[in-house]
Amino acid sequence: MRVTEQSARDPKSPGTVSDLSERDLIARIQQRLPAPPDWVLVGIGDDAAVVVPERNRVEVLSVDCVVDGVHFDRAFVPPDAIGHRALAVNLSDLAAMGATPRLALVSMALPGALPIADFDGIADGLSALAARHATHIIGGNLTRTPGPLSIDITVMGTVKRRQALTRGGARAGDELYVTGSIGGAAEGLHILRSTHHDPRSVIRDPQSALVERYLRPAPRVRVGTLLARNRLASACIDLSDGLAAAARQIAEASAIAVALEADALPIDPAARDALAARQVDPVAEALTEGDDYELLFAVRPRLRRRLEAVLRHADVAVTRIGSCRSGSGATVATTSGAGDAAPLPAGYGHFR
């Protein structure tokens, strides 16, 4: 993380980030972070960070970016949730690989008019989630932008070499499971969009559980690492782009067909009620909407009991929602094991 500028801050008028030096802004992040562990040889403040790799592990690396107006909206997402989500989407990628999070580099592009209180809130959300998953923020970059607020985070996790999960190991006969519930985050976003007022009042609403699912998703790191360590999953992916897209990715990468059972989908009950009231098909919504950050994974049938035993130690339930077959493509059957199977709805056709 670069520290190149002198302080020019008036402590009495915090104002916007354009009133502060980059050094001040970095200090505001640093004061929220725990002391670095001993494997961090050089941390924030030099041209680059220096770390000692973990022995007998391979490294899992991913980068993801959230942009105001594309992946969230500052109008109704409070600052701490912006910071939380920016890291959560990355930790979810590590979870999908079965990796234990280790470190993160945070690169933010800040509009000059961003209130310092909002910057602090983003840092709060980021640092709190990082602490919860023992993820050390070892560096980053801050830049001004004439465009929207955006946050790019690169994460690294570690896993034993033969335990890394990919999308490509499912075989015909494997059973498909999903963690937690689906559809809740999209409905939470719908509530936020339709009320569209001060987020501090929104999150006190009775519908706050759905809103919370959208604002502060819990990356399924515990389940991912349990699946990897116990060699339970033959393939795994997160639902960042929705269940239908995830199922198609596993089918394609594993060269098998995926058949989902509509009746088995663990659709969030509150979301199901809300969708029914708006006369929207809950299954179609649950298949196509993203933002849930649950995991979809395949398990050999003979491992079902072991899966149940191991996941007793998990922090979230899992549900069997389909199976893998020989062939290609991904379908969903409207009644379990009966009726015609329909192809899964398409995802986004164009670059977004």
Added chain:
Amino acid sequence: MRVTEQSARDPKSPGTVSDLSERDLIARIQQRLPAPPDWVLVGIGDDAAVVVPERNRVEVLSVDCVVDGVHFDRAFVPPDAIGHRALAVNLSDLAAMGATPRLALVSMALPGALPIADFDGIADGLSALAARHATHIIGGNLTRTPGPLSIDITVMGTVKRRQALTRGGARAGDELYVTGSIGGAAEGLHILRSTHHDPRSVIRDPQSALVERYLRPAPRVRVGTLLARNRLASACIDLSDGLAAAARQIAEASAIAVALEADALPIDPAARDALAARQVDPVAEALTEGDDYELLFAVRPRLRRRLEAVLRHADVAVTRIGSCRSGSGATVATTSGAGDAAPLPAGYGHFR
């Protein structure tokens, strides 16, 4: 790197990036990359990349971001130079730590109206520089943005544990050196800004050497690794924010005073002439302007001959420009060893 969308491209009308799927865009990057080395277990196309760490090395990590309108201007920087610079600024950070580049993750935020030809040009510049420094692009992210084009790159390099260079090891008596020449990139930017027309015509100008310094800086990776392996530098930093800022950073991190000699500065001769013609003080410009991506480093006086011998194998000359003293702060003397020393000019006071 996420691959979540189907192709919807009409091969006859390439148009803008909004006409392509994310998968198509990623494929356009991938086709420019060499086959991944065997230490890449999972590359582009899963939730995350998986790599085997290098044995007996520590890892050096850095992220940097370039934003259109802040760090470059699409009006006069051609696409391949945008891609080149986005990676060069990161490789320069690794060079400053003495690290050998290993891998990169590339996250781009693209305006929908970006021509596909420009996207391809950016990928060309990126992949060419990556190949030159054996840096493997193992993953990344593409997102649409309503704001300016921006490119965030995270790089990882490796170095032996006790050979990593930092800003903090200079001692009183050490001599200060800078690689190559300074002031050329800023003058190149000035030429581009004042002509401000089609970059393809600009780079054929007689002043093209200065313009080239700005558009396609050469990160000093070879010098950085030679300094590290031969334990020649007690401190090192790159000049991304200008020589004055770099000198102050070494002074502060090493708790010493830095005294530069104005007459010794290797100011680019063409830049010196151009500045003189505009009645601008070349020394003041060379101290404060950034974009040169040279290295400033400190060397114990007893190592001077060894430095000269080792750097015979370097791809760029180095020049002694000052020394370290006990005390604090950074000054520049207008004539070598004589006259009053003036404090170095301040860098940017506010967040930019």
